Amino acid sequence: MTLNMGPQHPSTHGVLRLELKTDGEIVADAIPHIGYLHRCFEKLVENVEYPGVVPFTDRMDYCAAMNMELGYVLTVEKLMGIHVNNRVRCLRIIMAELDRISSHLIAAGTYGNDIGSFTPFMWCFRDRETILDFFEETCGARLLYNYNWIGGLMFDVKPGFEKRLIEFIDYFEPQVDNLNKLLSDNFIFIRRTANVGIISPELAKSYGVTGPNLRGSGIKFDVRKDEPYLGYEDFDFEVPVGLGEYGPVGSCWDRYMVRIREVKESCKIIRQAVARLTPGDVHESIPKRVKPPAGEVYMRTECPRGELGYYIVSDGSTKPYRVKVKSPCFTVMSAFREASRGTMIADIIAILGSIDIVLGEIDR
Amino acid sequence: MLSYFKDIGLGIITVLNSMWVACRHFFTRSVTLQYPTEKWTMPERARAKLFNKIEDCIGCSQCARVCPTRCITIKTEKRGKDEPEILASDGTPIKLRTYIYDIDMALCCYCGLCTFSCPTHCLQMTPAYEYSVYAIKDHIYQFAKEKPLSVRAPAEPTTASF
Amino acid sequence: MQSIAQLLQLIPKYDTLPEIWRLLIPILVSCLLFFALMALAVLFLVWLERKISAHIQDRLGPMYVGGWHGWAQTLADALKLLLKEDIVPDATDKLLFKMAPFIVFLGAFAAYVVIPFGVSSIVTDLNIGILYVVALGSLSVVGIIMAGWASNNKYSLYGGMRAAAQIISYEIPAAVAIMTVIIPVGSLSMVDIVNAQSGGIQNWFIFRNPFTFLAFFIYFIASLAEVNRTPFDIPEAESELVAGFHTEYSGMRFAFFFLAEYANMLLVTCVATTLFLGGWTSVLPGGSQLIPGPILFFLKAFAIIFVQMWLRWSVPRLRVDQLMYLSWKVLLPISFALVLGVGWLAVR
Numbered sequence: 046m047t048l049n050m051g052p053q054h055p056s057t058h059g060v061l062r063l064e065l066k067t068d069g070e071i072v073a074d075a076i077p078h079i080g081y082l083h084r085c086f087e088k089l090v091e092n093v094e095y096p097g098v099v100p101f102t103d104r105m106d107y108c109a110a111m112n113m114e115l116g117y118v119l120t121v122e123k124l125m126g127i128h129v130n131n132r133v134r135c136l137r138i139i140m141a142e143l144d145r146i147s148s149h150l151i152a153a154g155t156y157g158n159d160i161g162s163f164t165p166f167m168w169c170f171r172d173r174e175t176i177l178d179f180f181e182e183t184c185g186a187r188l189l190y191n192y193n194w195i196g197g198l199m200f201d202v203k204p205g206f207e208k209r210l211i212e213f214i215d216y217f218e219p220q221v222d223n224l225n226k227l228l229s230d231n232f233i234f235i236r237r238t239a240n241v242g243i244i245s246p247e248l249a250k251s252y253g254v255t256g257p258n259l260r261g262s263g264i265k266f267d268v269r270k271d272e273p274y275l276g277y278e279d280f281d282f283e284v285p286v287g288l289g290e291y292g293p294v295g296s297c298w299d300r301y302m303v304r305i306r307e308v309k310e311s312c313k314i315i316r317q318a319v320a321r322l323t324p325g326d327v328h329e330s331i332p333k334r335v336k337p338p339a340g341e342v343y344m345r346t347e348c349p350r351g352e353l354g355y356y357i358v359s360d361g362s363t364k365p366y367r368v369k370v371k372s373p374c375f376t377v378m379s380a381f382r383e384a385s386r387g388t389m390i391a392d393i394i395a396i397l398g399s400i401d402i403v404l405g406e407i408d409r
Numbered sequence: 410m411l412s413y414f415k416d417i418g419l420g421i422i423t424v425l426n427s428m429w430v431a432c433r434h435f436f437t438r439s440v441t442l443q444y445p446t447e448k449w450t451m452p453e454r455a456r457a458k459l460f461n462k463i464e465d466c467i468g469c470s471q472c473a474r475v476c477p478t479r480c481i482t483i484k485t486e487k488r489g490k491d492e493p494e495i496l497a498s499d500g501t502p503i504k505l506r507t508y509i510y511d512i513d514m515a516l517c518c519y520c521g522l523c524t525f526s527c528p529t530h531c532l533q534m535t536p537a538y539e540y541s542v543y544a545i546k547d548h549i550y551q552f553a554k555e556k557p558l559s560v561r562a563p564a565e566p567t568t569a570s571f
Numbered sequence: 572m573q574s575i576a577q578l579l580q581l582i583p584k585y586d587t588l589p590e591i592w593r594l595l596i597p598i599l600v601s602c603l604l605f606f607a608l609m610a611l612a613v614l615f616l617v618w619l620e621r622k623i624s625a626h627i628q629d630r631l632g633p634m635y636v637g638g639w640h641g642w643a644q645t646l647a648d649a650l651k652l653l654l655k656e657d658i659v660p661d662a663t664d665k666l667l668f669k670m671a672p673f674i675v676f677l678g679a680f681a682a683y684v685v686i687p688f689g690v691s692s693i694v695t696d697l698n699i700g701i702l703y704v705v706a707l708g709s710l711s712v713v714g715i716i717m718a719g720w721a722s723n724n725k726y727s728l729y730g731g732m733r734a735a736a737q738i739i740s741y742e743i744p745a746a747v748a749i750m751t752v753i754i755p756v757g758s759l760s761m762v763d764i765v766n767a768q769s770g771g772i773q774n775w776f777i778f779r780n781p782f783t784f785l786a787f788f789i790y791f792i793a794s795l796a797e798v799n800r801t802p803f804d805i806p807e808a809e810s811e812l813v814a815g816f817h818t819e820y821s822g823m824r825f826a827f828f829f830l831a832e833y834a835n836m837l838l839v840t841c842v843a844t845t846l847f848l849g850g851w852t853s854v855l856p857g858g859s860q861l862i863p864g865p866i867l868f869f870l871k872a873f874a875i876i877f878v879q880m881w882l883r884w885s886v887p888r889l890r891v892d893q894l895m896y897l898s899w900k901v902l903l904p905i906s907f908a909l910v911l912g913v914g915w916l917a918v919r
Binding site: 046048070157160161162163164166167168171227228231233234236237389390391392 | 624627628629630725726729801802804805884885886887888889890891892893
């Protein structure tokens with residue numbers, strides 16, 4: 046029969062409509078229908094000046110807003126040829142990695158919720174609260190920051206920020222082991238996720254899947270390592286890859302575990318970035334009036350959900366002519382349809398949780 | 410055959426492990442704040458309700474120009490040459506009379522761009538976050554105190570025009 | 572029930588009533604008394620669950636309603652549910668839709684009449700006590716299927732079918748585990764089972780021999796599945812099927828399902844206490860009853876309930892086929908082996 050996992054559903058991570066053609070409990074086809082959260086981002090920002098576009102980019106992927114802003118800001122800076130100083134670079138990296146941790150905590154917590162374990166959700170959010178407190182004391186907002194500006198940052202961090210941040214990272218790393226003991230190594234969780242939703246490396250490559258979903262299928266590709274930006278080439282971190290420990294490579298467990306391991310790597314990067322922080326002025330390179338030369342530019346960055354790309358066409362005025370966003374979750378939804386054929390309804394939820402979509406980014 | 414018993418053993422051990430981890434948390438302190446009685450102290454940079462100290466406003470309309478959602482409505486008129494000169498608190502002479510200065514907090518996206526563009530820093534974001542109202546038009550906050558002399562002000566504030 | 576009959580003799584002109592009333596009234600009064608007791612216990616259990624889950628998750632749970640740690644929260648929720656609009660969707664099978672909560676409720680509450688809470692605190696000591704309890708467990712399946720079908724909603728149908736498959740599959744290991752206790756006792760009556768365990772903690776079935784020790788855990792796991800608790804809460808898997816078979820129910824009808832779930836939970840715990848933990852008998856090896864029977868009974872029952880709630884909040888849920896695998900391929904062979912072991916011990 047045709048079952049509609051409608052726009053209002055506790056587990057579809059937003060307003061996604063899945064049309065499931067089922068045969069008993071087995072799913073023959075799962076057709077995603079998107080567009081319920083479309084807010085015309087790309088058309089809207091054609092009427093807003095370049096610095097004013099940053100709050101709009103926040104609202105696309107609201108769980109990882111720092112990274113969305115970073116992608117846009119780096120693209121405009123590439124077009125204008127602005128170089129920022131070391132302090133801005135290090136602070137941008139710290140904020141981006143903190144945001145990556147926060148986003149992966151949401152992914153892990155809500156995934157536990159979907160699978161039926163309600164406790165990791167609360168613990169992940171408790172730790173995420175401290176990260177949001179860091180963001181709030183620095184820029185004033187918890188979720189939608191407008192912190193990365195073209196040419197610099199909105200505010201410098203408060204004195205003592207570095208020390209408190211390192212204290213938090215010291216407290217937080219054992220919590221990840223706690224979470225692993227509770228959820229990731231649990232036999233029932235492994236049974237639910239390890240043989241389910243296999244996205245083979247060939248399928249992932251042919252659909253253009255990126256980010257933790259691609260790395261979960263065994264392919265080691267990370268924009269921070271392969272096309273480094275913002276000084277990532279100087280940082281020492283590993284790129285975790287799904288190894289297929291509990292089943293074929295590319296299962297839900299692999300993708301989930303890649304995210305948990307990436308959290309640990311982000312902690313490493315933050316420690317190195319804090320060590321490299323030099324005093325400086327974060328408003329140094331911010332232009333008075335952002336008027337890029339006419340031209341077009343494409344820049345890609347690694348946001349927590351994959352490879353985020355911004356394509357900006359400028360006609361020389363203060364408002365962009367066209368801003369196109371390549372959203373990582375949009376590409377992975379097509380692979381989802383392939384991966385979910387022949388699974389059970391409970392597995393659909395498991396696969397959807399493991400690819401970690403945010404509808405704001407898919408629909409823009 | 411052996412994997413059957415191994416699976417059962419592994420299942421029991423990991424479930425007991427998870428239960429032990431959960432049990433430890435039973436005895437840790439909870440992190441809940443009982444909201445109306447216990448409140449979190451907002452950091453000083455917290456971005457919530459906008460406030461404009463209208464005595465310092467020079468009517469430049471930079472805030473309305475920068476706002477991405479066009480939530481600020483400003484209407485100004487030139488002060489006559491015979492009127493006494495007024496200065497803002499940092500000494501800037503105020504040459505325009507601002508007779509309409511409305512901020513629609515329901516449209517505001519709390520980005521803070523307006524506060525950075527204000528030359529006299531009269532527009533600030535305050536940490537006041539408890540201001541729910543029953544009718545959405547009560548979210549339009551009118552800061553202007555002066556009345557226009559030459560222009561007849563419209564009855565209802567219009568959307569941003571500058 | 573004898574004491575209630577004696578109490579009723581004190582009412583003037585009681586003896587002049589026709590015989591049928593003198594038979595019925597003690598039954599009705601004692602049933603109502605136990606019903607009230609169970610309702611109170613269920614209300615307490617809901618509050619306890621919320622508190623335990625909150626503290627495991629580093630938060631506080633109900634704090635406000637009634638003053639001290641929100642003890643009146645369940646009462647307030649039940650009142651709220653009473654006041655809600657009674658929605659019966661148009662396309663449902665109305666008779667089945669309205670009957671289903673009551674049948675599920677019935678399956679949970681009717682079994683309390685044979686649970687021995689104390690030496691003479693039992694409504695009726697049926698000589699087929701434990702068989703009666705197992706039989707009533709199957710009644711709630713009918714109610715769940717009715718709810719799933721009558722709701723005219725594909726999600727509810729899935730929930731109902733899954734619940735039926737689950738409950739029926741897990742009744743068998745549960746019943747076989749119960750058999751391991753019946754074989755040494757030789758009688759199905761609950762009072763006889765408790766009396767066979769009197770004399771201290773070493774006589775309790777859980778500690779008497781390794782077969783019944785394992786049978787306790789088999790029964791515990793199987794009974795979790797009977798009452799649809801995590802890790803077996805597929806029928807009401809909130810994140811998958813919205814709310815499973817009770818999606819379309821609101822207000823008091825939903826309250827009935829909810830209360831029935833907790834009553835069922837208390838029931839299987841009471842049965843486990845009676846069969847394996849010695850019921851109301853004392854812990855001390857001499858057998859002297861320092862704490863009165865009913866209180867000790869409830870203490871033991873709440874210890875098991877605490878473990879059930881703790882398990883719910885630590886462990887994810889099993890998928891339907893894994894659940895079936897567990898029942899038929901793991902629990903059932905093990906419980907058969909245990910019965911063989913207990914039988915061998917008995918004839919040795």
